[in-house]
Amino acid sequence: MAIVLGPNRYGKAETRLVRVYRDGDTHGLVDFNVSVALSGDLTGTHLTGDNSGVLPTDTMKNTVYAFAKEHGTGEPEAFALLLGRHFVGTQAQVHAAKVSIESYGWERLGPHSFQRRGDHTRTTVVTVTGDATQVVSGVTGLVLLNSTDSEFHGFVKDRYTTLPEATDRILATAVDARWRHVGDDTDWGKSFTGALDALVKAFVGTYSYSLQQTLYAMGSGLLESRPEVAEVRLALPNKHHYRVDLSPFDLTNDNEVFIAGDRPYGLIEGTVTRDDVEPAIAEWWL
Numbered sequence: 225m226a227i228v229l230g231p232n233r234y235g236k237a238e239t240r241l242v243r244v245y246r247d248g249d250t251h252g253l254v255d256f257n258v259s260v261a262l263s264g265d266l267t268g269t270h271l272t273g274d275n276s277g278v279l280p281t282d283t284m285k286n287t288v289y290a291f292a293k294e295h296g297t298g299e300p301e302a303f304a305l306l307l308g309r310h311f312v313g314t315q316a317q318v319h320a321a322k323v324s325i326e327s328y329g330w331e332r333l334g335p336h337s338f339q340r341r342g343d344h345t346r347t348t349v350v351t352v353t354g355d356a357t358q359v360v361s362g363v364t365g366l367v368l369l370n371s372t373d374s375e376f377h378g379f380v381k382d383r384y385t386t387l388p389e390a391t392d393r394i395l396a397t398a399v400d401a402r403w404r405h406v407g408d409d410t411d412w413g414k415s416f417t418g419a420l421d422a423l424v425k426a427f428v429g430t431y432s433y434s435l436q437q438t439l440y441a442m443g444s445g446l447l448e449s450r451p452e453v454a455e456v457r458l459a460l461p462n463k464h465h466y467r468v469d470l471s472p473f474d475l476t477n478d479n480e481v482f483i484a485g486d487r488p489y490g491l492i493e494g495t496v497t498r499d500d501v502e503p504a505i506a507e508w509w510l
């Protein structure tokens with residue numbers, strides 16, 4: 225029996241970067257949370273503490289800030305590619321870089337005034353190796369609700385089933401979606417806006433018999449409208465809304481008064497993919 229070092233990586237997580245673009249009195253604002261993880265020939269530091277191949281995580285943090293000044297950020301996918309290629313291209317012992325960015329939206333209130341948009345976060349995860357790149361874009365925390373056009377019935381019943389069949393219910397979720405791109409050279413801003421639009425449109429436009437059905441409609445809607453996307457992964461919490469029993473007060477409740485449930489929640493997860501695309505080069509499940 226021998227003990228060996230398994231897969232490993234290291235990096236600086238959650239470097240918070242705010243970049244102001246000063247164009248006279250009118251400023252632009254970019255707000256990122258950048259995480260870098262490098263892997264490669266790092267056996268020495270693990271087995272003997274030989275750090276000769278270790279680029280300090282502090283340097284990775286500095287590189288994020290310096291690149292923001294030197295190159296500007298651009299779209300999150302482009303900035304992640306720039307950083308990933310830099311680390312793999314300049315450090316021979318680094319064989320793969322994974323750069324993840326959360327991008328927070330700010331709405332303009334004036335030439336140099338902004339309001340943080342609280343409704344969703346744009347994400348990207350870029351993997352760069354010596355000969356391949358993989359770009360994943362996504363969104364988290366996008367809360368959507370249909371107050372009707374949702375049913376759930378015909379499900380399995382065993383001795384523990386108490387859930388009543390529903391022919392009219394609220395369907396609500398907080399979308400956590402990621403989509404893997406076919407290539408690495410896309411109009412990232414336009415692609416993201418289009419993908420988000422497709423997800424929302426499918427949620428709104430689907431008469432739903434299960435959140436699973438809505439998940440598939442959202443994934444396939446995105447793929448149908450965005451040829452640059454290979455594969456979509458969705459994690460959809462079923463944000464349950466329970467109809468309140470108002471009969472003790474001699475009141476009817478025709479789907480008008482609900483308790484918004486917190487926990488537990490159903491969690492519906494799935495992948496929707498084209499059947500003719502190259503496989504992923506790195507794991508990218510949520």
Ligand SMILES: O=c1[nH]c(=O)c2[nH]c(=O)[nH]c2[nH]1
Pocket residue numbers: 376387433434435436462490
């Ligand atoms: O859309 C739903 N899918 C389920 O699998 C499920 N299970 C459940 O209790 N409610 C729901 N709703």
